[in-house]
Amino acid sequence: xxxxxxxxxxxxxxxxxxxxxxxxxxxxxxxxxxxxxxxxxxxxxxxxxxxxxxxxxxxxxxxxxxxxxxxxxxxxxxxxxxxxxxxxxxxxxxxxxxxxxxxxxxxxxxxxxxxxxxxxxxxxxxxxxxxxxxxxxxxxxxxxxxxxxxxxxxxxxxxxxxxxxxxxxxxxxxxxxxxxxxxxxxxxxxxxxxxxxxxxxxxxxxxxxxxxxxxxxxxxxxxxxxxxxxxxxxxxxxxxxxxxxxxxxxxxxxxxxxxxxxxxxxxxxxxxxxxxxxxxxxxxxxxxxxxxxxxxxxxxxxxxxxxxxxxxxxxxxxxxxxxxxxxxxxxxxxxxxxxxxxxxxxxxxxxxxxxxxxxxxxxxxxxxxxxxxxxxxxxxxxxxxxxxxxxxxxxxxxxxxxxxxxxxxxxxxxxxxxxxxxxxxxxxxxxxxxxxxxxxxxxxxxxxxxxxxxxxxxxxxxxxxxxxxxxxxxxxxxxxxxxxxxxxxxxxxxxxxxxxxxxxxxxxx
Numbered sequence: 001x002x003x004x005x006x007x008x009x010x011x012x013x014x015x016x017x018x019x020x021x022x023x024x025x026x027x028x029x030x031x032x033x034x035x036x037x038x039x040x041x042x043x044x045x046x047x048x049x050x051x052x053x054x055x056x057x058x059x060x061x062x063x064x065x066x067x068x069x070x071x072x073x074x075x076x077x078x079x080x081x082x083x084x085x086x087x088x089x090x091x092x093x094x095x096x097x098x099x100x101x102x103x104x105x106x107x108x109x110x111x112x113x114x115x116x117x118x119x120x121x122x123x124x125x126x127x128x129x130x131x132x133x134x135x136x137x138x139x140x141x142x143x144x145x146x147x148x149x150x151x152x153x154x155x156x157x158x159x160x161x162x163x164x165x166x167x168x169x170x171x172x173x174x175x176x177x178x179x180x181x182x183x184x185x186x187x188x189x190x191x192x193x194x195x196x197x198x199x200x201x202x203x204x205x206x207x208x209x210x211x212x213x214x215x216x217x218x219x220x221x222x223x224x225x226x227x228x229x230x231x232x233x234x235x236x237x238x239x240x241x242x243x244x245x246x247x248x249x250x251x252x253x254x255x256x257x258x259x260x261x262x263x264x265x266x267x268x269x270x271x272x273x274x275x276x277x278x279x280x281x282x283x284x285x286x287x288x289x290x291x292x293x294x295x296x297x298x299x300x301x302x303x304x305x306x307x308x309x310x311x312x313x314x315x316x317x318x319x320x321x322x323x324x325x326x327x328x329x330x331x332x333x334x335x336x337x338x339x340x341x342x343x344x345x346x347x348x349x350x351x352x353x354x355x356x357x358x359x360x361x362x363x364x365x366x367x368x369x370x371x372x373x374x375x376x377x378x379x380x381x382x383x384x385x386x387x388x389x390x391x392x393x394x395x396x397x398x399x400x401x402x403x404x405x406x407x408x409x410x411x412x413x414x415x416x417x418x419x420x421x422x423x424x425x426x427x428x429x430x431x432x433x434x435x436x437x438x439x440x441x442x443x444x445x446x447x448x449x450x451x452x453x454x455x456x457x458x459x460x461x462x463x464x465x466x467x468x469x470x471x472x473x474x475x476x477x478x479x480x481x482x483x484x485x486x487x488x489x490x491x492x493x494x495x496x497x498x499x500x501x502x503x504x505x506x507x508x509x
Contacts, residue, residue: 034060
């Protein structure tokens, strides 16, 4: 970044004792330039000037901290494994059983889904939550069905809160009308809108507050760590506390395994007052597919989330090691509402800054300053990790994931997916679909019906491949159509431990 390079240059000719003063002057100049640019942008705001002003206050704090940061946010030698009792096995929590009156606990709960993302990576327009994932049901449909089932079963009032972004808010609000007669109260609030920064000048790239036209690329939602400030600023946090709510269960809307778990909820609400746990992070065992996932560590006496972006380059392989860091964060979090309110009012919510570099369509290099919701774990009292079964982490990020959840590996009941009892082993198959399947529309055209995958271990598909009806895949199946070739797997085929290559030779694997 320009700040660093300027600092590097001058350090050669500025005496050491003056260096700190010089850097401080540089920081102050950058900050005042940024503030002046933000004021110019605000002057172009239409009806939402007050909201923009609040957003910019948050951005100024983040930018100030960004300029102060010197070197990595963790010192590697200080990292320790978490103490045994700070990550509890789920089985131990489950053994306690449930109280007779589950409804009392449920009435203290709010379900929050992170709904700021678009479906662009899967070739879809609009919010990702509106993509159909199973029997024409979208992520949002399944979420509403799950909570409605809870409310009807236990005669409770668990509300759903959606944290939207400026990218998803309008489309989501339109679709919410269809749930008017469901037994779920639905609230929404918007996460902040922050300006993207030119990597060279460290000033905003947007010329006005518009979300269309030349300034459209100038804005971004600043990561899910923004939930605390935007939830508080919306007034909804205060409203829910007034209604007697005590905890939120936060998760990504595309994690189909993130359902309300009554045992974890009971563990939260049954703690004695002085020992009340304010934050639970669900973690699960790391596999080779999860090596980049954030992990829990002990750092300076506190439980802390360590993300790969914070790891010094020399230690990245160590971080990815399944033997040293055995668990990763599922981003299923249970957090005390009163604690969020307290930390916000004390300005004590401290999350590491993630500097996310991007290149805009015109080739301009920008940076986004972001934070992660789980990084605040160190700010809460009596924080705890719970090592949950892998079934609570079922994210749909790609069409390969989509194939798994649409298949007969899972059964759907009341909005929840569970692994079929007919599958003999609990692990999900490893599925890798090639670039011809990236977009949902293309993927759907290539399957006349979803194959039987109950006995599948591994599937790799590459090139121009289509599947007829009632295909069955077992063991390890690899299908590769060379460039210019096309492979049509005939209806009714059963492929078990087979490699299918360009000219449709079928070989034993």
